[in-house]
Amino acid sequence: IALALIFKEVISSLVIGIITGAAFIGYYSDSESMSGSIWRLTDTYVLESLTNPDHVSIIMMSLMIGGVVAIISKNGGMQAIVNKVSKKANTPRRGQFATWFMGIAIFFDDYANTLVVGNTMRPLTDSLKISRAKLSYIVDSTAAPVAAVAFVTTWIGAELGYIEGALNLINASENQVSMSAYGVFLASLQYAFYPFLCLIFIAMLIWSNRDFGPMAKCEREARQGREVIKQPSKLDLKEELSMAEGVRPKLYNALIPILTIVVGTM
Numbered sequence: 001i002a003l004a005l006i007f008k009e010v011i012s013s014l015v016i017g018i019i020t021g022a023a024f025i026g027y028y029s030d031s032e033s034m035s036g037s038i039w040r041l042t043d044t045y046v047l048e049s050l051t052n053p054d055h056v057s058i059i060m061m062s063l064m065i066g067g068v069v070a071i072i073s074k075n076g077g078m079q080a081i082v083n084k085v086s087k088k089a090n091t092p093r094r095g096q097f098a099t100w101f102m103g104i105a106i107f108f109d110d111y112a113n114t115l116v117v118g119n120t121m122r123p124l125t126d127s128l129k130i131s132r133a134k135l136s137y138i139v140d141s142t143a144a145p146v147a148a149v150a151f152v153t154t155w156i157g158a159e160l161g162y163i164e165g166a167l168n169l170i171n172a173s174e175n176q177v178s179m180s181a182y183g184v185f186l187a188s189l190q191y192a193f194y195p196f197l198c199l200i201f202i203a204m205l206i207w208s209n210r211d212f213g214p215m216a217k218c219e220r221e222a223r224q225g226r227e228v229i230k231q232p233s234k235l236d237l238k239e240e241l242s243m244a245e246g247v248r249p250k251l252y253n254a255l256i257p258i259l260t261i262v263v264g265t266m
Contacts (some may be wrong), residue, residue: 018045052162055188061157062109069112069258077254078241081105082120084251092223094208095121096138097126103142104199107149107150108261111142132229140204145195152262159185 003013019038023043026037072078072084081181082102087100099121106113118139125135163181170177179187205211211219221227243249 025232054164054191058154058157058161059150062154065108065152065261066112067153068261069106069116072254072257073116073242074244074247075253076249077119077251077257078116079243080249080251081254082124083249086121086124089124089128092128092130092264093206093209094136095125095130097203099125099135099138100142100144100202100206103139104146107146107153110152113147117143125228129222129225129227131218131227133218134211134222137215138202138206141198145198148195149192150191156185218243 001013003016004010007013007129022037022041023034025050026032026034029037032040032235085098086095089095094256099117102117102121104115106116116137121139122132122135125132147153152158160181161185167177167179167181167184177184
C-alpha cells in the first residue's frame, strides 16, 4: 500500500508485496529458505492461485461483466440512459441527482462505474457549473457502496469466494452450516450499514444543497466560473467508452444485456 501511494502505480507494488510475503514465508519456515520462497513465487504461489476454481470463477465473472459494460457502451445503450436522465437535469441540483442515479444504475463494478459515470456525466456537470470535485465525490461515493450490496457485481463474486472458503472451514469442523454462500451474503445485507447510509447521505447532501469546507469553496468557484479545470495528462477513456459510429442510442440496448446477465447469473 505504501509503495502504491509513493509510486502511484499498482501492479509493480502488488508484485513487490507478493515477493515480500514469499520471503517472509521462507524466513519463518523450517522447510525452505528465504531465497527459495522467492523463487517459488511464480511456479507455486501464482500458479496455485490461478488454478484455484474459486479464483478463476471470480476472474471469469469480472471479465464477463467488463464485456457487458463494453457492449452497452458501444451499442449506444449507455448513452441512451444518459440522454434519458440528463433531459430533466437542467439545474445543478438535478445534475447532481442525475449523477447519483447513474452511479446506482451502473452497479456491476465499482471501477467500471467510476469510469463510465465519470466520463459520461462530466460534460453535463461542466455545463451546469458543478465542480469536478463534487462530480468525483458523488461518483466515488456511489460506485463502491452500490457494488457492495447489489445482487450481481464483481465485488459479490469476490465476497462469495471468501464466504465459500469460510463455510468450508466451518463445515470441516463439528459445526455445520446449511446455508449456501449466496444465502449467507443475502442474510448479511441487513448489516451493510455503510453502503446504504452512504447512498442515502449523498442524496440528502444534494437535496439540502449544502457543502462544507473545501468542497463548498470548489462549488462556489464553479458556479462563478472560476474553477480551474486540469485536462487529463495521460489517458482519457471517453473515446474507449463512447458508442460506435453510426449507432443510434436506444434504451433497450442497455436493458437487454443487463437483464440477461442478472437473470443468467441468478
